[in-house]
Amino acid sequence: MILKKLLKGIALVISVLMLIISLGVLGKDEWLVTQIATIFYPMMFSWVFIISLLTLVIGIYKLAKEKWNLKALSKMSIAFLLMSSTSLSATSIEFVHYRNAIVKNGANINLLSSMDAVGKKGIPDEKMVYATKEREELSISIYKPKQENLTELRPVYVYVHGGGWSSSDSESNANYHQMMKEEGYVSFSINYRLATDDRPTWDKQIEDVNDAMKWIYENAKNYGGDPERIFLSGESAGGNLALVYGGRVSEGSLDGPMPKALTVIYPAIDLKWTSENARFMTPSYIPGIVERYIGGSLEKYPERVKAVNPLTFVNKNLPPVLIIHGQKDTMVTINGSRDYINELNKLGVKNQLAEIPYSNHGTSARVNFDITMNFLKDIKGMRIEK
Incomplete structure (x- = not known):
């Protein structure tokens, strides 16, 4: 009973x-x-x-x-x-x-x-230090296809992790990197200096991404990757960094290698909205996410906000851009992605905004992967033919 x-x-x-x-x-x-x-x-x-x-x-x-x-x-x-x-x-x-x-x-x-949306468990094949900053070793997690399959150089997938600019690491999306590896891409996931209450990193993280991209460009061949065929990805705060990086390289204010494409997932673009509204299974907004990154209030540091906003660096020389974003995102509003895509359309930059219904700040890994692969097939040399 x-x-x-x-x-x-x-x-x-x-x-x-x-x-x-x-x-x-x-x-x-x-x-x-x-x-x-x-x-x-x-x-x-x-x-x-x-x-x-x-x-x-x-x-x-x-x-x-x-x-x-x-x-x-x-x-x-x-x-x-x-x-x-x-x-x-x-x-x-x-x-x-x-x-x-x-x-x-x-x-x-x-x-x-x-049932398989989570994807497969991923473990990096290698980790390498690309720079030491403020006595902190910054590393890259590397995922390599099987050596017998590397009869020629493969396209390179580079990922910038999320975490509100202040948490997480290069293995936070390891299942996705494993999917890229199994598809045949040589994959690199970047660590960067995280923001703390007493160390804002609004000007440091983009420097780290730039240094990491230069390291990858110089070393990709050692892992079977083609340095001339890099596409840059990232989610949330990492998507923000990827878009800022792409914008600044394409306008000439950063000297890192130019990606062939930017494929980002729910990037943080409307920072004011995130500052005032960000929620994730919480009844009220989560304070301090953007403020910790820039070192204070948005009103006090408008130039810093401008420096980390991807919209600041939209220009006609940007590579093709894919954004995947959940329509019900409560951490990063999809309206920021819509605004960014509208600006690309005005300049004639190839783009795609994949709006995913009923999805919050976390879309299906399998869906993200398949949409990304479809987007890359129209970019010469970026899609691996089976």
């Missing part, structure tokens, strides 16, 4: 969770339930569909046994029926919208895709 009650309780909790995810993605961005739902949706829409379908089938079976007499069912059975039918209907409609948006951007998914 106790076990039966326990199982029913677990089933009820799971059903409620499925309902929260399926309906929560439709709420206002600042709502906590919406944040939770949109954070988990890219990883769980398959499970929401399958669990809701199984619960509904069991409910219908019980109802059939009672000769379709709804009054004969327990209150809990009726609750399961209502929750499962609601979450199944909502998830099915949402999936069609989600899939259509992804197909439009050159990728594809099915109802089971979110």
Whole structure:
């Protein structure tokens, strides 16, 4: 009896969770339930569909046994029926919208895709120090395709990690680097000096990225990579740094190598918005993210804000730009990416903005990868032919 009650309780909790995810993605961005739902949706829409379908089938079976007499069912059975039918209907409609948006951007998914959205575990093959700054060794994580496959130099994938400019490291997205490695790219992930309360790094991190890119250009051949075929990526704060780097190199204010493409994921562009609104499973905004990076308030240091804003460096010499961004991002508004793309359109720079429905500050790794591969196929020499 106790076990039966326990199982029913677990089933009820799971059903409620499925309902929260399926309906929560439709709420206002600042709502906590919406944040939770949109954070988990890219990883769980398959499970929401399958669990809701199984619960509904069991409910219908019980109802059939009672000769379709709804009054004969327990209150809990009726609750399961209502929750499962609601979450199944909502998830099915949402999936069609989600899939259509992804197909439009050159990728594809099915109802089971979110089961492998996390990707594969990645471990770097090597780590090298590219510079020492303020007595801190700065390293690069390197992921190399199998040597027997390196009969010729391969395109190079370079990644700048996120973390609000003050946390995380080069292995924070290791599963994605592993996917790039298995695709045949020689992959490098950069560490840089992190901001602290007493050390703003608004002018240091871009210097580190520049030095790392020069190191990669000079050493790529040692790992089977072609230094003339580099594309630069990054997510969140790392996407911000990648866009600033690309803009400054293309305008001539940095002397690092020019990437053949910039492929970034939910980059931080509208810094004022992030300063005032950034949330991630929190009922109120998270203070100090941008302020720690620039060393004070945005009002006090407008020139620093300008120096770290990718929009400052938009110019016609930029390489092709891909931005992937969740429409429900509560850490970094998608409107910043839209503004950036609008500026590129005015200048005639090749670009693509992939807007992912029901996704927060974290989109499916598989979707990101497939959209990126589709984007690179139109850039000469950047797509590896199988």
